[in-house]
Amino acid sequence: MEYDYIIRNIVLVFHYFFLVFTVLIVGSYVILAVFSSRETIEYLKKNSFVNYKDLLTSDVAPSISIIAPAYNESLNIVENVRSLLSTHYVNYDVIIVNDGSKDDSLEKLIKAYDLERIEYLINQRVPTKPLRAGVFKSKNPAFEKLIVVDKENGGKADALNCGINISESRYLACIDVDCLLLEDSLQRMVKPFLEYTDRKVIASGGVIRIANSCKIEDGKLLEVNYPDKWLERCQILEYLRSFLLGRMAWARLNGLLVISGAFGLFDREIAIKVGGYDTKTVGEDMEIIVRMRRYMEEEKLPYKVAYIPDPLCWTEAPDNRKIFISQRNRWTRGTIEVLKIHKKIRWNPNYGVLGMLSYPYWMIFERYAPIVEVLGMIYFIFLIIYQPLSWSFILGLFLLVYLFSLLFSFVAIFTEEFTYHQYKRKGIGFKLILTVFLEPFILHPLVLYAAMRGNYDYYFNKKKKWGVMVRKGLSKS
Numbered sequence: 001m002e003y004d005y006i007i008r009n010i011v012l013v014f015h016y017f018f019l020v021f022t023v024l025i026v027g028s029y030v031i032l033a034v035f036s037s038r039e040t041i042e043y044l045k046k047n048s049f050v051n052y053k054d055l056l057t058s059d060v061a062p063s064i065s066i067i068a069p070a071y072n073e074s075l076n077i078v079e080n081v082r083s084l085l086s087t088h089y090v091n092y093d094v095i096i097v098n099d100g101s102k103d104d105s106l107e108k109l110i111k112a113y114d115l116e117r118i119e120y121l122i123n124q125r126v127p128t129k130p131l132r133a134g135v136f137k138s139k140n141p142a143f144e145k146l147i148v149v150d151k152e153n154g155g156k157a158d159a160l161n162c163g164i165n166i167s168e169s170r171y172l173a174c175i176d177v178d179c180l181l182l183e184d185s186l187q188r189m190v191k192p193f194l195e196y197t198d199r200k201v202i203a204s205g206g207v208i209r210i211a212n213s214c215k216i217e218d219g220k221l222l223e224v225n226y227p228d229k230w231l232e233r234c235q236i237l238e239y240l241r242s243f244l245l246g247r248m249a250w251a252r253l254n255g256l257l258v259i260s261g262a263f264g265l266f267d268r269e270i271a272i273k274v275g276g277y278d279t280k281t282v283g284e285d286m287e288i289i290v291r292m293r294r295y296m297e298e299e300k301l302p303y304k305v306a307y308i309p310d311p312l313c314w315t316e317a318p319d320n321r322k323i324f325i326s327q328r329n330r331w332t333r334g335t336i337e338v339l340k341i342h343k344k345i346r347w348n349p350n351y352g353v354l355g356m357l358s359y360p361y362w363m364i365f366e367r368y369a370p371i372v373e374v375l376g377m378i379y380f381i382f383l384i385i386y387q388p389l390s391w392s393f394i395l396g397l398f399l400l401v402y403l404f405s406l407l408f409s410f411v412a413i414f415t416e417e418f419t420y421h422q423y424k425r426k427g428i429g430f431k432l433i434l435t436v437f438l439e440p441f442i443l444h445p446l447v448l449y450a451a452m453r454g455n456y457d458y459y460f461n462k463k464k465k466w467g468v469m470v471r472k473g474l475s476k477s
Contacts, residue, residue, distance in 0.1 A: 011387070018376050025365055026404060033411055035249035040309050040419060047191075062170045062193065064092040064186055064265070067163030068177035069156050074103040078112045080177050083219025085145060089186040093145045095163045096177065100132065100153025109148055114140045126161040126276035129154035135166070156261070157277035157284040164268065164276050172266045178316055179262050180211055180221055185312040189265040192306035199302035202292050203266045205259030206312035207243045209422065210236050212319060221314060226428045231324060233435045234443035235317045240412040244309065244419075251307030255358035257293075259305070261285030263313035270295065281341065283334020290342050290354075297351045311420055325450040332370075332454025339363055370451035402440060409436040 066084050070077060077096075084094045098106050109115060120135035133150035151162055160174055171193065173186060185206065193201045212232045215223035227233055250256040261284065274291045277284045289305065296303040318324035339346075339362065346363065348355035384394070413432055416422070423432065 011383075014379055018372075018379065021372055025369065028361065028365060029245075029408055032249040033245050033408070035252050036245045037415065039248045039252040040244070040415065043309055044419065061089070061091045062190060063168075064089065064171045064173050064190065065163065065167035065169040065268075066092060066094045066173045066175060066181075066186075067097065067160055067167065068094070068175050069097045069099050069159030069163070070101060070105055070177040071099045071153070071156075071159075072101045072103045072105065073177050074101070074105045074108060076178050077105045078108055079216075079219050080180070081109065081113070081146065081219075083180050084175075085143065086183060086219055087181060087186055088183040092173075092186060093147060093167075093169065095166050096146070096148045097159040097163050097166075098148065098150045099155070099159040100129075100151065106133065106148070106150055110136065113138045113143045113146055113148075115146075115148055120166070122165050124165055125272045126164055128158050128162045128165065155279055157279040157281075160284070161276040161279070164271060167268060170268060172268050172271060173263070174261070174266065175263045175313070176261065176315060179208075180216060180219070180314040181263065182221065182312050182314075185263070186265075188308055188310055188312060192304070192308070193265075193267070196304060196306075199304050200267070200270075200296070201304050201306050202270050202296060203259055203264060203289060204306035204308060205247065205256070205264045206308040206310060208239060208260050208262050209311045209314045210239060210317045211314035212317055214314065223425075224422050225425065226423060226431055227319075229319055230435075230438065230442050231321065231446075232317055232319055233431065234439045235324075237409055237412070237432070237435050237439050238443060240416050241409060244415045245408070245412050247307050248309055250358070251305070253353060253357070254304055255353045255361075256305045256307060257290060257354075257358050257362055258286040259289055259307075260313075262315045266292075278341075281334060281337040282330050283338045286334060287338045287341065290338055290345075293354050294342060294345060294351065297345075297354055309419070311422055321446060324446060325453065328447055328450030329454040329457060332451045333458045335362070335367055336455070336458050339367055370448055371455065373448060374452060405440050406436055409439065 066087070068080075068084065073080070081094065081096060096109065098109070115136040115138055117134050118137050122135075129152040131149065131151045136148040136150070138144065138146050147166060149162055149166055151159070154162075163174075164172060171190065173189065175181065189204050189206055192204045210227075210232065211221070212229075213225040213227040214221060215225065226236070247256060247258075264285070266288075270292050271288065274288070274295050276288075278287045278291070281287050293303070293305065318327055339359070342359070345351040345355040346359050351359075413436065417429075423429070
């Protein structure tokens with residue numbers, strides 16, 4: 001009898017735990033969707049009459065360095081650099097950091113852009129690996145904005161730090177070299193830095209879109225297509241939810257913890273003061289934002305991390321399960337590392353929204369959510385076996401979870417359709433809707449598996465790797 005009493009109480013505890021967790025996560029998604037919608041509407045209204053050409057022609061436009069690390073990017077390197085050099089902005093340069101590539105990336109750049117080695121005095125503000133072949137500039141005046149640096153391999157964060165040392169600009173646009181920037185991206189990204197006078201904008205990010213199957217020529221996006229592979233389609237839907245309904249809301253709350261490593265704009269002075277990118281974590285893009293925010297909080301300086309809902313950057317997404325799982329494994333490990341490094345701010349009122357809202361949310365609903373979900377599945381199976389449940393209850397619970405997932409995805413699609421409407425070709429709308437219904441069964445299990453593998457690798461795998469993203473090249477037809 002006492003044994004049965006203990007079991008019933010344990011079951012009751014689990015019941016309430018999973019119920020409370022579910023209510024909190026569903027509630028948080030709803031709140032974020034509401035905040036995101038309001039932020040997007042206000043942004044569209046505020047910028048509907050903005051003439052971005054003013055920034056293009058203004059003599060006082062702040063200087064920006066586009067820093068793009070490259071490692072074995074021979075397949076795309078020439079076209080991608082051409083894209084970066086086509087940016088419509090008056091005061092910028094492009095710094096390509098060849099991070100010890102083993103292919104012919106450097107040779108292709110030298111040939112395509114008529115590069116020659118130059119003597120260049122580098123102010124080593126942030127420690128990095130030493131140079132290999134040195135610094136190159138073009139003999140062709142058409143490419144005067146291009147700087148190519150060849151250094152020993154040190155990883156993406158080390159390459160970005162090298163670019164920070166090379167740069168003399170006020171702001172840093174850190175981007176993956178395989179990404180495609182739209183021509184007015186810098187004009188839109190720099191705008192928050194100029195319009196806030198009561199606080200310092202330390203960073204801004206933009207929406208990232210998936211370029212798989214899109215038509216791209218001469219570094220320009222000509223046609224937005226919808227890919228054939230289901231994994232790529234599901235990632236498009238996932239990105240829509242994440243950027244349009246997640247990060248926009250956190251920007252409104254000034255609680256944003258991460259700007260995508262694919263494209264972000266930073267205040268160079270603050271980036272140097274905090275020591276540049278951390279080379280010891282695989283989550284360097286998230287870590288530098290948390291460290292910059294932490295610095296501003298500790299110095300009692302008013303600041304903001306801004307976010308732009310415009311689709312400014314297009315990137316290649318994994319098109320097979322192995323690469324996708326490797327990528328998400330790395331994201332999980334990066335999240336764990338960053339939360340561990342900055343655990344001082346957890347539930348700390350001295351850090352305001354950062355310590356009392358952003359960090360706890362990321363810890364509970366990003367860090368622990370996959371683990372809780374797996375435990376919930378195991379617990380549910382236990383109940384079915386040892387405490388037979390009504391099949392109508394099981395079906396009702398499944399439908400409730402599934403329908404909420406559909407609802408959230410449909411809100412993301414409607415937000416995209418009524419704002420930027422990038423997927424205009426006939427038939428794509430139907431494919432997007434079909435993806436909404438199938439995505440929970442195609443992508444989510446892979447995400448969950450990768451997150452659990454990431455947790456296992458972080459704690460038990462001593463040979464943790466950064467993870468390789470194999471590029472096939474952005475489509476040209």
